[in-house]
Amino acid sequence: MRVPVSWLTEYTDLPEGTTGRELAEKLIGLGLEVETVDRVGADITGPIVVGRVLDVEELTGFKKPIRYCRVDVGTANGSGEPQNIVCGARNFSEGDLVVAALPGAELPGGFAISARKTYGKVSEGMICSASELNLWEDHTGIIVLPAGGAEPGDDAYGLLGLREDVLDIAVTPDRGYALSIRGVAREAATAYGTPFRDPADVQAAGAPGKGYPASVADPAICSRYVLHGVTGFDPEAPTPMWMKHRLALAGVRSISLAVDVTNYVMLEVGQPLHAWDRATLSGPIEVRLARSGEKLETLDHVTRALDPDDILITDESGPINLAGVMGGATTEIGLSSTDVLVEAAHFAETHIARASRRHQLSSESSRRFERGVDSALQPAAATRAVRLLAELGGGTIDEGYTHIADEAAVEPRPIVIAADRPDRVAGVAYGRGRVVAALERVGCTVEQEAGGEAELRVTPPTWRPDLTDPNDLAEEVIRIEGYDGIPSIPPRAPAGRGLTPSQRLRRSVGRRLAATGFAEVLSYPFMGERDLDGLQIDAEDHRRSALRLSNPLSEDEPLLRTTLLPGMLKTLVRNVGRGFHDVALYEIGLVYSPRPGAPERAPMLAVDRGPAPDEQESLARALPEQPRRVGAVLAGDREPATWQRSGSPTTWADAVEAARETARSANAELIVRAARYAPWHPGRCAALYVRVEGEERLVGHAGELHPRAVAAYGLPERTCAMEVDLDTVEAAGGPASAPAVSGYPVALQDVALVVGDGVPAAEIEEALRTGAGELLEDVRLFDVYTGEQVGEGRRSLAYTLRFRAPDRTLAAEEIAQAREAAVAAAAERTGAVLRG
């Protein structure tokens, strides 16, 4: 809502010298979100004065007719002599008052005015149009001021409202009344404690009951309906300059006097109005809901299929208006309309809101109805409109007007509150007197409840349909008293338990990965089928079963991710594109997959009580599964080349190690097995498992990516990746228990085992551990050899076994026995042969 301060001050007085910014601060303090304060003509400087056109010389021989004018600018030019000005407009005559910019003035866009030669004459300034001054749109010519309104030489700044402040207010949904000069003026009056003159405080013209025939099918869709007419109106009467100017400042385009008046009154009092050419109406008007199959062409020339929930204005021809949202094209008021019928109605908020959404039509009218319009305002608003029409466009106001109302439905409901409720909400002792005064200030009627002093019976004013609950009234009191008065009291929470294990784990995983060279990314959780194609994921894979957004930002990414990889891989590509070749990234975040057996639609529960456990359960069943994952992607050198050593390229092992780091953070043991799984290289993919309550569970994969996935994403060769389900890893881990730390000497034994090259190292190590028994402290693989010495299809793995006892120094025989047992177990399980 754009509010010119001069319009506001018609209805309240601001202290002398109050600036727009000061007013804005005050209104912000009361809860109006003033976003900007614009100064009209802030980019106009220098002499802009009133001039009288003395005589006009028509210049010919140019592409268009040009006028050379002598303009009396009083003494504004210093000399008192008439100013000679060349002008291309033709909408004025000798004797007219115009606006002249004299040399030294500067107009919007840095346009400096000086005496210059043009069309063979010296032009000593410029006669201005409204568009040139950025006042309002007008291509008909220059501004012609009303006769007698000013004298030549007068400063034009005040006259044109240049330097006036306009407040732009973002109106929150609860403050529909602030979508009007009336509402904002009332708040300004409250802020300054000045009197408020209500523009809607007008006596209705004529008498109710003898107006245009109309009926309302159901008061629930329209609680008040007023029609008032003017006959003999001059359809060509121009909109006066002052109205054009105010409409422009408020951001509304001038169309015709009849339309401008309805907009002007709407801006002023907040009541949306509609004006018809009575000649285009056929028979009585009925306000009713749409019937299925009905259609209406609206003013924007879109033919709309109507919904049985749409409120319509109809006559015998059928629908003529989409009520409260937009008028119909067939009854649009035109330049030949001499009989004007003005409609002022109070339509049901929810219907208008739904219609506006349904038809994707947000209008000045629907915005106001959605937020709630003063339910008693309609007769006054219609009166104000017909008076302006009669006054500015001639014509006679009808003697009677239509007034259909269900008074019981529109009457505000009283709210009973404890007199100290605002005190208890704010934590401030206002006392009963101040509470009552504040409520009365916003327009409420306050009575003492029968119960005594402790309770108040508060009836909100008709323009505040948002006041329905005790806390609404508390807020009114607190904001009128000022939010500044709320004290700051330290909170008094009981001792909490801090973070959950899951939250601590996430921090720990992040720190580990970051400390080992990974940079965290937070990619958008959206993806498309193409991303999955690129990963070589086949049609049956569960990752293809993804939730779809009905309104995605990009048609390429309508799905919610089922894997972290696409987002991370694209981020990797972006980094490579920016010249970083050795990149390691990680992400911790949710993936989403439909829950098997979920209902088609999540239930809508009641809000007048807490949901029962089975109702909560029904909601939980409708939600998708949203496990938390950790992913990592790497490319280039894991250890970039330095002066000491050449770089070591990223391998599958770095991806597996990232998974191990994750498991270590959770204190969980990671089991690694060879696997084939998209998008990984079939020979370089590890499936990762943990044990949860004795059950082995797959938690993810790691390794080098499949060359086709690498190509599809445009990744560097040999890019590696891992993705692990963090929730399951967490379940497998737990707090560490203290180990027994033995102080007895260690015994180291090296063994080299030759095995078939298909035997996984993890199996050999597992066998060594089992065979070696309790004396084994650790096993470490220190060499892998393939070559002639071990023969084709075989490899040699060399391990160091560390033995130690908790309670004694180990004897040589014990050590030898344990070592032999370890080797024997490896031989038995994997066919390993001790290398001689």
Added chain:
Amino acid sequence: MSAPNNQYDPVEVTPLHPDEVARMRHEALAAIAAASTLEELKQVRLAHAGDRSPLALANREIGALPPSARADAGKRVGGARREVGEALKQRQAELEEERDARVLVEEAVDVTLPTGRLPQGGRHPVTTVAERMADIFVGMGFEVVEGPEVEAEWYNFDALNFLPDHPARTMQDTFFVESPSGGESGLVLRTHTSPVQVRALLERDLPVYVVAPGKTFRTDELDATHTPVFHQLEGLVVDEGITMGHLKGAIDEFVHGMFGSGLATRFRPSYFPFTEPSAEVDMECFVCRGASVGDPANPCRTCSSEGWIEVGGCGVVNPRVLTAAGVDTDRYSGWAFGLGVERTLMFARGVEDMRDMVEGDVRFTSAFGMEI
């Protein structure tokens, strides 16, 4: 070695003669002083302090002296040996020091050479700033709770008093999830962390003091100041006798913990469906502390010379929300607030473009390290 002999006179036994002892001592000390390497000193040690050195041999003779003469001779020889021993030790130390100085200088390296092996990693500043924000409240006794990102409309809207046809419901541009058959699923990407309020109230016993950090979604295109995926930190307190004063107190603690002590805050009346009364919170600009207001010569980029920075929204939990969550509104009341994580980061660390937080450029993330 000779047996004791009472007639034996040490002065008569040449090696024990004072002059002789003095000579041996002198020779030894001279040799020690002359040794110029550790190897030479080793030879000197053998010659003058070894088992077969003159002084060692002289010492053996003492046993053969009559008891009356032993003490005197012992003192003489012992003193000489001690003195030689000291000199050896001292010379040894001197020579070692010389050697160390020489060798260690030879081993000197350029310690300014680069030392890193792994590329520099880092945690995303949005993550770490959200943690820090939560930790400030954890320090006040709050617990950290979380909820799903794909959320039922009932939790995201209805239970929070966003009624189906209220304009507030369309105010937040919502991502809707399709049902399996392409219809309305009743699921959305949560538009705020506020549904976690309702979940916390349903899941926990009262009183409740919690903060809920997390991802939130709105259908904004990415630009310098908007991103469709962003992060919030929601706070909720429900207890007996709760007022807006406690809310202001908690917000003050947060502002002081995050941006510096002594910063003023102010509440402006506002509107949120789930709080009533509602307020926007501003804090005094921590950079200029208001000094830039009306001083065009010293503009402040952080607050655009307004003197105040918008921190977030808050208010008294609308009793309708408490009712929908099954809380007895006669006994309990509460307040809630919502803070923007990206916004906090922008102010706290001077991030100027939202896109930097979204694109995942390693330079951006690594610059923030592990903690913020």
